[in-house]
Amino acid sequence: MPTQAVAIATPVPLATAANFxxxxxxxxxxxxxxxxSQDLGTHPTASITGFPPGIVLGSVHAADAVALQAKSDLVTAYNNAANQATDFALPAAIGGGQTLLPGVYTAESGVGLTGDLILDAGGNPNAVWVFQIPEALTTASASRVLLTNGASPCNVYWQVGSSATLGTGSTFVGTIMAxxxxxxNTGANIQGRALARNGSVTLDTNNIFLSGCATSTTGGTTGPTTTGGTTTGGTTTTGGTTTTGGTTTGGATGGPVTTGGTSGDTGNTSGVTSGNTSGVTAGNTSGVTSGNTSGVTAGNTSGGSGADGRDHAPGRPGHGGKPGKPDHAKPSDEHYGYDKMPKGYEDDHSKSHEG
Structure with a gap:
């Protein structure tokens, strides 16, 4: 795990692209x-095929003015992510159980995710990760991005200089801006967004969900990590006590680790998996039934719904689910992923992905 005094990554301002x-x-x-779970759009090419059988819980924008504006906002967001100052080097191969603290990670070429990658917020729900990849991003089959200690999928951004390919049955977290x-590929799930500037987006039996994120984001640092020092301004947590706009002296920032996890929005714990994806926790399914579960079982999603500024709720969540015990080194007891599915989707599709 890299160490740092200050995480300089800032939320990427997606503006209207955040609705997609x-x-x-x-x-x-x-x-x-x-x-x-949210909008589907394309511009300038208007072609959209495969819906149905695919389901869009938001609106469809085929080369209209809304899609045009979102594409313009995507270009701005992409450039913002690409130009943030680097905190750490990002190796060409990731996902061997590494744990990454918040910050800006910059690769020299393409990057491949081969297994489990853990993003640890250290108790700060506003922690931000920006990954700058100048060439292709690829993920292996069944690879996973895992969140712990309050990390939010709303604050994970992947700026990709060419194309991104997600492997069969993989679980990915964050907004991809390619x-x-x-x-x-088949059964790959994204707790985030798939935003392609110039090319196409190709889907195959995927679930793409994100809730509780602001529809537009403007600046702001993730906040310094201080040890025995003073933090002034913003929201600083000390030993579980939150002080807003104040000064915290003589303590390490970072509040308690909450069981069940909060990823920026209340109840953003485990979500949907397709095929043999085991949620987003290492070693155990989180919020889904053990075994080869496709999607979520009725009423068994973990966590509550979070308002994402839209009227496209994927479905009624369950309550009280807890993530399973991870099988990697214990960064936390809070690995989690997708939080909710459209009503009825569980019964219609769970059987088709078993085994």
Whole structure:
């Protein structure tokens, strides 16, 4: 785990692009019962195929003025992410159980996710990760991005200089902003967004969900990590006590680790998995039934719904679910992922992905 005194990553201002689960420049193609929780759009190419059988819980914008504005905002967001100052170098191979603190991670070339990557917020729900990848991003089958200690999928951004490809049955977290195209192979799930500037987005039996995030984000640092020092301004937590706009002296920031996890919005714990994806916790399913569960079982989503500024709730969540015990080194007891699914989706699709 790298160490740092100050995390300089800032939230990327997505503006109207934040309303989209999927946004493309050269059309969207889908195969199978994909479900996305927010808007679907493309501009300038208007082609959208595969919906149905795919389900869009938001609105569809095929080369209209809304999609045009979102594409413009995506360009601004992409450039913002690409130009943030670097905290750490990002190796070409990640996902061997590494734990990454908040910050800006910069690669020299393409990056491959081979296994489990853990993002540890250290108790700060406003912690931000920005990954700057100048070439392609690829993820292996069944690879996972895991969140712990209050990390929020709303604050994870992947700026990709060419195309992104997500492996079969993989679990990915964060907003992908690719210069070219994005392809999600069968059963890959995203707790975040798939936003392609110039190319197409190709989907195959995927679930793309995100809730509780602001529809527009403007600046602000993730806040310094101090030890025995003084933090002035913003919101600083000391030993579980939150002080807003005040000064905290003589203590380490970072509040308590909450069981069940909060990822920026209340109840953003475990979500949906497709096929053999085991949620987003290492070793155990989090918020889904053990075994080869596709999607979530009725009423068994963990956590509550979080307002994302839209009227496209994926479904009624369950309550009280807790993430399972991870099988990697214990960064926390709070690994979690997707938080909710559309009503009825569990019964319609759970059987089709078993085994």
């Amino acid at each position: 689960s999927v946004l493309a420049g050269a059309g969207v193609t889908n195969t199978g019962p994909t479900v996305i 210069l070219t195209s994005i392809s999600a």
